[in-house]
Structures are given as C-alpha cells and as structure tokens.
Amino acid sequence: MTKRLFIAIKIDTSNSLLSILESIKHDLHSENIKWVDPHNLHLTLAFLGDTEDTMIDKIIPVMDGISNNSSQFNIELNSLGVFKSFNFPSVIWFGFKPDFIMPGIKNALDLQLKNIGFTVEERKFTPHLTIGRIKNIVDKKNLQIVLNKFNNKEISKQIVKDITLYESILTSNGPIYKMIHQSLLK
Numbered sequence: 656m657t658k659r660l661f662i663a664i665k666i667d668t669s670n671s672l673l674s675i676l677e678s679i680k681h682d683l684h685s686e687n688i689k690w691v692d693p694h695n696l697h698l699t700l701a702f703l704g705d706t707e708d709t710m711i712d713k714i715i716p717v718m719d720g721i722s723n724n725s726s727q728f729n730i731e732l733n734s735l736g737v738f739k740s741f742n743f744p745s746v747i748w749f750g751f752k753p754d755f756i757m758p759g760i761k762n763a764l765d766l767q768l769k770n771i772g773f774t775v776e777e778r779k780f781t782p783h784l785t786i787g788r789i790k791n792i793v794d795k796k797n798l799q800i801v802l803n804k805f806n807n808k809e810i811s812k813q814i815v816k817d818i819t820l821y822e823s824i825l826t827s828n829g830p831i832y833k834m835i836h837q838s839l840l841k
Contacts, residue, residue: 657705659823660835662718662764663697664730664757664815666784672732672811676786679735679747682801687790688747695832698730698751698784700761700818701768701775710771711820715836717767718818721760722838728756731812732784735805737798744792748783749810757782760818816840 666672673693680690703714731752737744751757758780765775792798820836 656708658708658711658835659825660703660706660711660714660820661699661823662701662703662714662818662820663699665817665819666696666698667811667813668693668696669811669813675805675810679786679801679805682804683747683798685794686792686798688787689790690787691785692829695830696784696786697819697821697832698782701764701773703768703773711835713771714768714820715838717764717771718820718836718838721763721767722818722840724763725756725760725840727814727816727840728754729812729814730754730757732810733807735802735810736783737789737802738783741795741799744789744798746785747787747789748785749805751782751784757815764818 676690676693680688703710706714732749733752734750736748736750738746738748761780769775817837817839819834819838822833822835824831824833
C-alpha cells in the first residue's frame, strides 16, 4: 500500500501570526484565493509523494540520524511574496529570514533520501510557507500594496525542535496531515 508522504517543519500558529493571516485575507478578500487552513501550515523539507509503506522503515532512521546531529534553531517569517511571477501569481507565501542551520538539514535530508532511492528536487531550496493558492488576481495594484506591507517585517518567530514525517490525505474539504513520525533535534 502507498501513502502520500512529506517531511516538514510544523509552524506554530501564534495569535500574532493568525492576526496577520486574517489581515492579509481581509486585504485580498475580493480575489480568488484558496487559503491554507492555519493548522496545516508547515515548511516542506522534502516531498516524497506516493511511497510504499515499507519505505517508512527506511525514512525514519534517516530523519533520526539527521536530527541527532542537528541542534534546535530559530526561524523567523519576515516577508510575503508570490510564486510563479507577479503578473501570473499561483501561490502566496511567507518567506523566512535566512539562517545557516535549515539549509544544512535540507541538504543532509536530500542526500540521505537519495541514498535510499528517492528522487529529490534539483532546484535551489527556497524556504517558504504557502498560505494560499491563487486562482485569479484582478487588482494587482492592491496585491503589490499587501506584499509591500509585509516586506522585511517580523511576522512570526519560533524555535524548531523537530522535523516530522506526515501523510497527506487528500479530501474534498482539503488535505488532512497525519503525523507518522517526529524526530527531535538535539
């Protein structure tokens, strides 16, 4: 049997973060955006896709090994942006202030996952937190105002204490993320 899996950092939904999300939703209320449930917010380190159950027993030691060699660290959300491009946006996201620990964990994870048979993304890792999937933007001027409002602004801070293996169960009401394993950082 297969499960749709990914490895991520769970994002704490503080009251200040929820308040900022509500402000952004309010400012963009007339746009066609499917917003992510705040309780599902996470920073994806590796999307594994449809994975045989038997591979979980290989993934867990990889995660535990990396966690045992990595310290807890701080992350800070400090920007708001869009993916594909400003003229044709498809995703709205929070960006992270650069740090030195997260890319090391990501690189080690990619290397170890590759060693056990997974295909890893070759493109440069851009840590981001997807908050909405954009169907259509009518007022790009307003979008630019909202993006500028949160550029280089402390949005949220947290300590990362673990990395988590999740199963993503797709439903008509949106995805459900079920925790399979949590590896504690030292």
